[in-house]
Amino acid sequence: MGLNKTDMSVNIAGVALKNPVITASGTFSAKDSGRFYDISRLGAVTAKGVSAEPWEGNEAPRIAESYGGMINSIGLQNPGAAKFIEEDLPLMRAFGLPVIANIVGKTVAEYCRVVEMLNDADVSMLEVNISCPNVKEGGIGFGTDAKMAAELTREIRRIAKKPIILKLTPNVTDVAAIAKAVEAEGADCISLINTLLAMRIDAGAKKPVLANVFGGLSGPAVKPVALRMVYQVRRAVSLPVIGMGGIMSGEDAAEFLMAGADAVAVGTAALVSPTAPVEVLEGLEKFMEEQGFCSIEELKESFKEA
Amino acid sequence: MQQDLRVLTGIVKYNNEIAAQVYEMTIAAEGMGNFIPGQFINVYLDDKSMLLPRPISISDGSNGGITLIYKIVGKGTAQLSECRVGAPIRVSSPLGNGYSIKEACSGSSVALVAGGMGAPPMVGLAKALKERGACLDVFLGFQTGAYLADRFETVARDLYIATDDGSTGFHGNVVELLEKNDRVYDEYFSCGPRAMLKALCGYAANVGRNVQVSIEERMGCGYGACVGCSCRIMESGKTTRKSVCKDGPVFAGKDVVWD
Ligand SMILES: Cc1cc2nc3c(=O)[nH]c(=O)nc-3n(C[C@H](O)[C@H](O)[C@H](O)COP(=O)(O)OP(=O)(O)OC[C@H]3O[C@@H](n4cnc5c(N)ncnc54)[C@H](O)[C@@H]3O)c2cc1C
Ligand SMILES: Cc1cc2nc3c(=O)[nH]c(=O)nc-3n(C[C@H](O)[C@H](O)[C@H](O)COP(=O)(O)O)c2cc1C
Ligand code: FES
Numbered sequence: 001m002g003l004n005k006t007d008m009s010v011n012i013a014g015v016a017l018k019n020p021v022i023t024a025s026g027t028f029s030a031k032d033s034g035r036f037y038d039i040s041r042l043g044a045v046t047a048k049g050v051s052a053e054p055w056e057g058n059e060a061p062r063i064a065e066s067y068g069g070m071i072n073s074i075g076l077q078n079p080g081a082a083k084f085i086e087e088d089l090p091l092m093r094a095f096g097l098p099v100i101a102n103i104v105g106k107t108v109a110e111y112c113r114v115v116e117m118l119n120d121a122d123v124s125m126l127e128v129n130i131s132c133p134n135v136k137e138g139g140i141g142f143g144t145d146a147k148m149a150a151e152l153t154r155e156i157r158r159i160a161k162k163p164i165i166l167k168l169t170p171n172v173t174d175v176a177a178i179a180k181a182v183e184a185e186g187a188d189c190i191s192l193i194n195t196l197l198a199m200r201i202d203a204g205a206k207k208p209v210l211a212n213v214f215g216g217l218s219g220p221a222v223k224p225v226a227l228r229m230v231y232q233v234r235r236a237v238s239l240p241v242i243g244m245g246g247i248m249s250g251e252d253a254a255e256f257l258m259a260g261a262d263a264v265a266v267g268t269a270a271l272v273s274p275t276a277p278v279e280v281l282e283g284l285e286k287f288m289e290e291q292g293f294c295s296i297e298e299l300k301e302s303f304k305e306a
Numbered sequence: 307m308q309q310d311l312r313v314l315t316g317i318v319k320y321n322n323e324i325a326a327q328v329y330e331m332t333i334a335a336e337g338m339g340n341f342i343p344g345q346f347i348n349v350y351l352d353d354k355s356m357l358l359p360r361p362i363s364i365s366d367g368s369n370g371g372i373t374l375i376y377k378i379v380g381k382g383t384a385q386l387s388e389c390r391v392g393a394p395i396r397v398s399s400p401l402g403n404g405y406s407i408k409e410a411c412s413g414s415s416v417a418l419v420a421g422g423m424g425a426p427p428m429v430g431l432a433k434a435l436k437e438r439g440a441c442l443d444v445f446l447g448f449q450t451g452a453y454l455a456d457r458f459e460t461v462a463r464d465l466y467i468a469t470d471d472g473s474t475g476f477h478g479n480v481v482e483l484l485e486k487n488d489r490v491y492d493e494y495f496s497c498g499p500r501a502m503l504k505a506l507c508g509y510a511a512n513v514g515r516n517v518q519v520s521i522e523e524r525m526g527c528g529y530g531a532c533v534g535c536s537c538r539i540m541e542s543g544k545t546t547r548k549s550v551c552k553d554g555p556v557f558a559g560k561d562v563v564w565d
Contacts, residue, residue, distance in 0.1 A: 032530030032552060035311040048533070057547065061524040063534040067355045072526065077533050077547055219357060271527040272357045273350070274313060274398075 006288050007295040008281075010043070010263050012240045013163040013188040015098050015124050017043035017263060020296055021253065021281040024244050024267030025049060025102035025127060025167075026074065028277075030091035036274040039095045041281060043263060046100040047088060049129050052113040054080035055104075059211035064200040069219030069246070070268055071198045073212035076104050076132055081117040089121060098124035100165065104132060108155050119161045126162050128152070131169030131194030132216070143169040143194075146181040157186035165189040165242065168233070170222070171197050175229045176236035183237040190233055191242035191265065193226045219268035220246040227259050234260025248276070250283020257296060258303035311399045311529065312337065313350060318389045319371065325453035327378045328423075329387050333395055334371045341367055342404030343431035344497075344520055344556045347374075348528040349386065350396040356382050359528050361551070363497070363520075364400060365426040366433070366457075372397075375426035375454065401529055402555050405431055405495055405518050412439030417491040418462075419506055419517075421447040421480055421498025427520060429457045431495060436461040443491070447480030447502065481505040490515065500564070507559035517559035523550040538563035 008019035019042070023033070026048040033039060057077025064071040078084070084101070092099045101123040105111035111128065118126060130143035130152060142148045149166070156164055166182040168175060170193040179190055195216025200209040226245025234241055243261030246268070247253055253264045269276035293299040316335030324330045341364045348359035360382045366373040378384050389395060405427075410416050416435055420428045425446055435442050444462040446455060452467045452474040459465065467475030468483040476483045481502060494517035496506050503519045510517035526534030530552035539548040540561045548554065 026533075027527075027531055029531045035309060036313075036529070037309060057533065057536060060536055062536065063358070063524045063526045063532075065356060065358050068357070070358060070526065072532070072534060074533050074536075077536060220354075268357070271532055272359075274311070274527070274529060274531075 005294060006285060008285065008288075010296050012242065012263055013125065013165070015044075015163060017098060019043040019281055019284075020257065020263040021277055021284065022046055022100070022242065022263055022265040023270065023277055024265035025100075025129065027267040027270045030088060030095070033270065033274065034095075037278045040097060041278055042095075042097060044098040044100055044124070045092055045095060046127060046265065047084065047092060047102055048078060049076045049102045049104040049132065050078050050081050050084045050114060051076065051104050052081055052110055052117065054078065054083070061209060061211055062215070064209040064215065066198070066200055066217065067221060069217050069221035070271070071200055071210065071215035071217050072195070073210045073215035075212065081114050085117065085121045089123065093122055100125045100127050102127045102129050102167070104129045108152055111152060112155055112159060115156050115160050119159070123162060125165055125189070126156075126160055127165040127167050127191060128156060129167050129194070131167050131171075140169050140171065143167075143178065144172050146177050149178050150181040150185045153182040153185035153187050163188035165191050167194055168192040168229075169194045170225055170229055170245075176232045179233040179237045179239075183239050187239060189240045189242065190237065191244065192233060193222070193229055193245045196222055196225065218245070219272070220248050222246045223252060227255055230256055230261050231259040247280060248272070250280055250285070250287045253280050253284045254287050254299060257300050260300070311401070313348070313396055313398050314338065315394045316397055318391055318393045318395050321387070321389050321391060323387070324375070325451065328453055329376055329378070330365075331374045331376070331386065331389070332371055333374070333397060335397060336370050338367075338370060338372060338397075339399060341372065341400035341430070343407070343434050344404035344427050345400040345402045346555065347372065347400060348398040349374075349382075350398075351382055351385055352396075353385065356385070358526060359398070360386070361401075361525050361528050363427040364430060366430040373429075375429075377423050398528070402551055403553065405520070405556050407431075407434055407438060410435050410438055410440040410493060414440050414492045416440050416442045417445060417484070417494050418442060419445045419480055419484065419494060419496040419498070421502040422449065424496070424498030424502075424520070425454045427497050428495070429454065432458055432461045443489075445480050445483055447483070447498065448474070479505075481509055484509060494518070494559075496520070496559070503559070503562075504564045507562065507564075510559055518556050519559045519562060520555045521550055521557065521562065522555065525551055527551070
């Protein structure tokens with residue numbers, strides 16, 4: 001697309017990204033997504049959630065569809081941090097982009113163990129998932145309680161050698177309060193939103209569609225909620241913000257940047273169309289060109305409060 | 307990294323009901339490339355209430371075209387059945403592993419065993435096995451009636467049909483039919499409902515033969531990005547999670563952990 005006059009670069013907590021489009025955790029595989037498009041064109045890649053030990057995840061069916069979205073109950077199935085470092089990370093590194101690891105745990109100690117395991121691995125940032133609605137213990141428990149979120153952030157900040165991103169859940173009354181709590185304890189960045197707790201029923205079968213009953217709603221249906229929360233968090237903290245939730249197009253990405261995000265992540269769209277992340281990037285470049293923006297900063301600053 | 311997969315816009319060339327609620331669709335899609343029998347494609351629908359692709363097995367194909375055979379079971383397949391000839395349709399390149407037919411050399415005897423909508427991928431598989439010189443018998447099981455039987459006439463040595471209600475062929479299920487038939491093949495290939503596949507794996511273990519089974523699971527992406535389609539597979543004595551869309555849909559029957 002060679003729009004050499006448009007500067008797409010952004011800086012997130014000291015990490016330089018050549019453009020603001022990132023893959024969202026859990027919706028990207030270096031090996032498999034890379035068969036559809038040139039991943040090195042993106043700004044950064046995020047791995048799926050990884051725990052200290054392997055996790056099995058939930059029973060199938062794990063996927064349900066809904067109008068304008070989908071509900072997943074994967075339950076953070078992952079091979080554990082050791083295997084992630086050995087097998088997935090080298091593949092992700094090969095794109096020459098910053099790599100964001102996404103970490104999960106059931107207790108503070110478990111989160112800290114993953115951080116220690118990843119401290120010396122070749123990752124650029126750690127995204128701390130305190131927002132997964134699909135695991136019984138930990139995860140979202142830390143993200144819905146400002147005190148617990150703060151304590152976890154403090155412990156991780158103490159030992160982490162990389163910038164830490166706290167990934168927030170929309171399943172709270174006051175997202176700004178959680179954002180402030182993690183900022184106060186040394187979070188370097190905030191990402192949001194994770195999925196919204198949801199369910200579906202198969203009326204014919206008269207039972208829930210998901211084996212786990214509940215799952216997390218994502219996709220275009222959640223975009224207005226995500227946008228509102230990014231807007232609120234932007235005005236509550238001074239940390240960089242990675243915005244996500246239902247981004248399907250370049251204009252969607254522009255909306256998040258205007259709401260106050262410094263970068264954006266594309267998740268469900270990559271399931272709906274495998275090349276979505278790079279299409280969002282191209283769409284954003286086109287939008288900026290049409291609007292005459294020379295930089296992401298200019299685009300962000302163009303936003304007028306009502 | 308090689309970018310060898312695409313989502314492309316094909317053209318519907320044929321879309322007709324071949325049995326009650328069962329449709330055959332031919333799609334011309336340049337750049338689709340070759341497929342391995344047992345692979346599937348993602349069909350992307352243009353409807354906001356159906357964002358996720360529908361996985362459908364490639365039944366047959368040649369010269370930049372593929373044939374799908376699908377049954378109407380919900381909104382997506384109903385919409386598919388309304389596609390008119392000449393209409394564009396978005397589909398992925400062939401996905402998944404497909405059946406391994408290396409072992410089935412000239413002169414070997416194989417049985418293709420399908421239940422219901424497990425029959426479509428058997429059409430292309432039968433052709434490929436025949437080309438390799440394998441001698442094949444086909445066993446098809448249905449709830450009622452029988453469709454696709456004509457597609458095997460020129461490639462199968464013998465064709466056996468079982469129906470649950472006895473309306474066509476053997477009255478009973480297809481595994482019972484195999485047992486009754488009392489002929490042991492060098493290898494078995496199968497696709498169908500989970501209960502049938504499980505019973506067939508039990509049968510194959512009894513007669514000491516390998517069976518390759520194609521399994522189904524609800525999918526998100528259909529290409530390995532989301533871990534939505536997880537199943538349990540034995541690997542070096544340990545149960546591991548595998549993705550149906552990427553590691554499968556075809557697995558060695560002896561490795562599948564059924565429940
Ligand atoms: C590898 C593979 C190959 C398949 N090959 C064929 C084929 O050749 N012919 C054929 O008729 N069907 C095939 N199926 C099943 C087919 O994918 C479903 O019938 C179809 O997705 C139903 O969509 P719907 O919108 O009509 O149904 P709905 O029930 O409305 O669909 C709702 C959601 O559930 C999913 N879903 C529903 N049933 C199934 C199922 N059995 N398997 C996986 N996902 C399902 C849908 O994709 C969709 O996301 C295959 C499935 C898999 C996994
Ligand atoms: C299948 C699937 C798996 C996900 N796995 C993770 C995960 O492992 N860790 C995490 O922090 N978020 C995970 N998420 C949440 C996404 O990263 C993202 O926050 C959310 O889906 C909203 O964005 P979207 O609407 O663009 O998908 C997952 C989402 C989906 C759909
Ligand atoms: S459906 Fe996404 S990994 Fe198989």
